[in-house]
Amino acid sequence: MRLLLTHIHELYQTETVHRRTRVAGAEMAEMPKLHNAWLLIENGLIHSFGDMASMPEMHADETIDACGRLVLPAWCDSHTHLVFAAPREQEFEYRIKGMSYEEIARKGGGILNSARRLNETSEEALYDSAYERLLEVMAQGTGAIEIKSGYGLTTESELKMLRVIRKLKENAPVPVKASFLAAHAYPLEYKNDHEAYIKLIIEEMLPRVAGEGLADYMDAFCEEGFFSVADTDRLLEAGWKHGLKPKIHANQLHYSGGVQVGVKHNAVSVDHLECVGEAEIECLRNSNTIPTLLPGAAFFLGIQYQPARKIIDAGLPVCLATDYNPGTCPSGNVPLLLTMACTQLKMTPEEAVHAVTLNGAAAMELQNELGTIAVGKKANLILTKKMNSLAYIPYDFGNNPVHKMILNGVLY
Ligand SMILES: N=CN[C@@H](CCC(=O)O)C(=O)O
Numbered sequence: 001m002r003l004l005l006t007h008i009h010e011l012y013q014t015e016t017v018h019r020r021t022r023v024a025g026a027e028m029a030e031m032p033k034l035h036n037a038w039l040l041i042e043n044g045l046i047h048s049f050g051d052m053a054s055m056p057e058m059h060a061d062e063t064i065d066a067c068g069r070l071v072l073p074a075w076c077d078s079h080t081h082l083v084f085a086a087p088r089e090q091e092f093e094y095r096i097k098g099m100s101y102e103e104i105a106r107k108g109g110g111i112l113n114s115a116r117r118l119n120e121t122s123e124e125a126l127y128d129s130a131y132e133r134l135l136e137v138m139a140q141g142t143g144a145i146e147i148k149s150g151y152g153l154t155t156e157s158e159l160k161m162l163r164v165i166r167k168l169k170e171n172a173p174v175p176v177k178a179s180f181l182a183a184h185a186y187p188l189e190y191k192n193d194h195e196a197y198i199k200l201i202i203e204e205m206l207p208r209v210a211g212e213g214l215a216d217y218m219d220a221f222c223e224e225g226f227f228s229v230a231d232t233d234r235l236l237e238a239g240w241k242h243g244l245k246p247k248i249h250a251n252q253l254h255y256s257g258g259v260q261v262g263v264k265h266n267a268v269s270v271d272h273l274e275c276v277g278e279a280e281i282e283c284l285r286n287s288n289t290i291p292t293l294l295p296g297a298a299f300f301l302g303i304q305y306q307p308a309r310k311i312i313d314a315g316l317p318v319c320l321a322t323d324y325n326p327g328t329c330p331s332g333n334v335p336l337l338l339t340m341a342c343t344q345l346k347m348t349p350e351e352a353v354h355a356v357t358l359n360g361a362a363a364m365e366l367q368n369e370l371g372t373i374a375v376g377k378k379a380n381l382i383l384t385k386k387m388n389s390l391a392y393i394p395y396d397f398g399n400n401p402v403h404k405m406i407l408n409g410v411l412y
């Protein structure tokens with residue numbers, strides 16, 4: 001099956017000779033592109049592309065005139081909690097009236113509230129609602145996604161969540177990565193015995209999760225009032241023993257030491273990063289760990305935004321992800337995330353798009369398959385509505401830039 005796109009107004013993120021695995025620092029502002037371009041897809045992969053002026057004669061099963069439209073790699077959303085049982089709009093109201101996220105959590109709300117609801121919900125119902133959400137975000141441009149467990153908090157419920165994610169992996173037309181996040185909150189029955197819950201995760205849950213091949217990554221919410229640096233240290237070490245690389249929640253609410261413990265364990269990414277100073281930046285500079293920023297959660301909680309400029313100006317890569325979850329960011333809308341990144345984090349449109357394409361792919365270790373327009377990569381692409389430039393996507397806020405999605409070379 002060959003699909004040909006012609007007269008593409010701008011084709012973004014093109015790579016020819018030089019293949020990049022991530023983009024960092026000043027390079028993030030430079031977005032390679034071709035004007036008035038063509039692109040040929042064969043059997044789900046990018047076959048070739050170039051200038052219309054030098055387009056060779058070729059056969060295609062279907063040809064689309066992309067005049068006036070942009071083509072770019074689909075978004076790679078590397079941090080979500082897409083599987084959940086119920087929304088939490090009541091906590092949203094509590095916060096409007098002045099309660100903080102941590103206060104709500106201490107009273108048994110927040111993550112524990114989601115865990116209660118998930119325990120009462122069947123695997124089938126969880127799958128159906130998650131699949132619906134996945135279809136929604138795919139229609140907004142998402143072409144690869146990471147999904148966490150962490151609303152189970154018992155062995156059976158964590159396994160249930162991870163099986164739902166596995167089923168999504170099997171059935172969705174986009175790559176899905178799974179992270180094991182039993183260390184999301186201490187269940188009430190372990191409130192005064194943290195050691196017993198850590199033991200349960202390490203000795204009972206992890207061997208089963210790894211044994212069934214249910215997770216790609218080990219996650220933990222390293223934060224004051226949640227999992228300490230010492231807890232996280234043990235959990236990440238145990239994850240590695242079962243072949244799970246770390247990818248963790250760090251420095252959302254405090255300068256918690258989460259970045260340092262993540263880097264110590266060679267985490268693929270450390271995510272959130274509202275609280276980042278010189279020590280965290282220095283630590284990241286000497287690592288391969290990708291700083292992943294989740295401005296949607298900062299927006300929705302009304303807390304400080306992540307210092308993206310400081311991180312990029314230090315020569316580091318920045319990845320952006322939605323954090324789609326029922327508590328702190330009930331939205332998986334990447335175009336809206338791009339607007340926040342530009343208006344609040346002061347990232348340029350090019351930096352922001354790099355952060356959710358190549359760097360998003362890298363934060364899921366999919367940089368060799370996705371994230372740029374390169375020969376042999378998977379054809380998961382966005383064909384936009386008519387627009388002039390990349391900047392129009394974050395500028396046109398609240399609106400969906402997608403005209404058609406191309407996933408595995410198939411039009412949606
Ligand atoms: N910060 C921790 N975990 C989620 C929120 C989970 C929840 O409140 O349900 C997050 O990434 O923001």
Ligand SMILES: [Zn+2]
Nearest residue numbers: 079081249323
């Ligand atoms: Zn999260």
